[in-house]
Amino acid sequence: MxxxxxxxxxxxxxxxxxxxxxxxxxxxxxxxxxxxxxxxxxxxKETRRRYANFIKDTLINLYPDSSSKNLLKLLEAFYNTPAKNFIFGNGSDELISIILLSLKKDVAVNIPAPSFSMYDIIARYNDLKINHIKLDEKSFDLPKNTGINKNSGNNIYFFSYPNNPTGNHFDRDIIKNLLENKNNIVVVDEAYIYFSNKESFIKYIPVYDNLIVLRTFSKIGLAGLRFGMLFAGDKLINEFKKIKLPFNINSLTLSSIEFFLNNFTxxxxxxxxxxxxxxxxxxxxxxxxxxxxxxxxxxxxxxxxxxxxxxxxxxxxxxxxxxxxxxxxxxxxxxxxxxxxxxxxxxxxxxxxxxxxxxxx
Ligand SMILES: Cc1ncc(COP(=O)(O)O)c(C=O)c1O
The missing domain is CATH 3.90.1150.10 (Aspartate Aminotransferase, domain 1)
Known part of the structure; x- marks a missing residue:
């Protein structure tokens, strides 16, 4: 045999x-x-006691309901964005995967080096073309000419903002210039923005239809729940909604997020x-x-x-x-x-x- x-x-x-x-x-x-x-x-202890009390009635015999009115209302207010412009991921890792899964093979994936390793790993097993953007050795900033001289082709850029593992923010003007070019999609991954004093890019979602913003609850104390969010304009998000698995967030996580948004202090x-x-x-x-x-x-x-x-x-x-x-x-x-x-x-x-x-x- x-x-x-x-x-x-x-x-x-x-x-x-x-x-x-x-x-x-x-x-x-x-x-x-x-x-x-x-x-x-x-x-x-008190928060954990109230949390346990809140989630105890979650109906785990049914499939999770990601369109729960209470949760969507809370998130719309929290991020000042209508629910039609966000989807949930089992951590933002899953959302990075959804983005890369949706791309045509001739879209070049531009990733700063060093940055979060999952951009690279997921792009690789999706057989996508990867272009590493070497960061300045001292300031860890993007080269001033990032995206310039790229005469042809379509590009996607992944920017961890602030960047993991270097801790700095990339130049906002470089990111905005890339967004002005409609041959680009720009992903701004705001996993660590809670610890920075920079403004979120979420407010630009209605302005740039080639912008994607990622958020996660992992870094502020809820890594075990696995809950991330992707924000984008109608055109992009409607495609991602087709790829996202229907019940990717479990019921306990959905209930938990609802509880913690009401108890955020x-x-x-x-x-x-x-x-x-x-x-x-x-x-x-x-x-x-x-x-x-x-x-x-x-x-x-x-x-x-x-x-x-x-x-x-x-x-x-x-x-x-x-x-x-x-x-x-x-x-x-x-x-x-x-x-x-x-x-x-x-x-x-x-x-x-x-x-x-x-x-x-
Ligand atoms: C920049 C960045 N994005 C996304 C993630 C993944 O976060 P999540 O736990 O939401 O999958 C991490 C985790 O380390 C990260 O550093």
Whole structure:
């Protein structure tokens, strides 16, 4: 009997991929988990009690109802956008997938480097043409000529705003110029905008029919619920509605989002705390000699080891002390991204880093 040949069935673009690595917390007890840009603030006991009480009557015997009037009304008010111009995703990851799934093969996918890895991964297995836009090595901004001199073809741009993992915003004028060119679609991914003082692009949805804005509730304390939103004008959103699976958001998540939109003040407080902790952590990191710390408008800070000889020691130190931060490969191998934790976690991290500087180098 001949053997089963996987390559006869699965696309080369999938065979060539590695699965997305989610950090494995081998011994979670005592680990400092600061790698996934989640919020480490746990909601108060009182909020959790009221939440449990609210969702307990959710009808899980029926398929979820994403067109629930209560939820849509709340979201329309929250984002000042009519419901016809947004759809929900099982996290914004799913929405990135829906966008890329809908594209013709000759649309070039333009992705800053470095940026959020899922743009690249999903574009690859959809066999799309990818063009990496190398960011400035110091400011991490887009090159001033982004999109200029592109004489032909149709392009889509993915801009994480602020950018993951660099923490900065790209020049708004560059983004607007790209939107003015109707051979482009521009996706502004506002996963981290809650931590920045920049204005959202959502208000431009009625102005630019080639604009897509992504939002997620993951970064402000609800990563476990998996709820993202895509905003776009009628033309684009009507196509995405055809691709979106009908019951992609489960009933418990829908009820939860309704509850939390009516009880948002605790998130607002936690966002403020995260911002003030970020600024404190940045000042402390800047004082350390063995790393360069980069300013951030998000809920994480990017650092770079100044000396590549310290890399092996640093990685061992992190592992031994169960410090889980995001590391990178290739061009970025000296970089690490640290999620802002609670005050106690941030202090612990700085104490560890001081110890490393004083005793291990
Ligand atoms: C820029 C950016 N977009 C989207 C996501 C995905 O978020 P979600 O949890 O909504 O899938 C992330 C998560 O890290 C991100 O960094």
């Amino acid at each position: 001949s053997s089963f040949k996987i390559e006869h069935f699965i696309k080369n673009s999938v065979l060539g991929l590695s699965a997305y690595k989610v950090s494995e917390v081998v011994e979670p007890q005592g680990a400092l988990k600061l790698d996934a840009n989640e919020s480490n603030y746990i909601l108060s 605790e998130f607002e407080k936690n966002i403020k705390k995260t911002i003030s902790q970020r600024d404190k952590l940045y000042s402390a990191l800047k004082k350390l000699d063995f790393i360069t710390a980069y300013p951030s408008d998000a809920n994480f800070i990017l650092i770079m080891l100044k000396d590549n000889k310290s890399k092996i020691k640093f990685n061992k130190f992190l592992k031994y002390n169960k410090i889980i931060i995001r590391s990178f490969e290739g061009d970025m191998e000296l970089f690490y991204r640290i999620t802002i934790g609670t005050p106690a976690e941030n202090k612990k991290l700085i104490d560890y880093f001081k110890d490393f500087q004083e005793n291990m180098l």
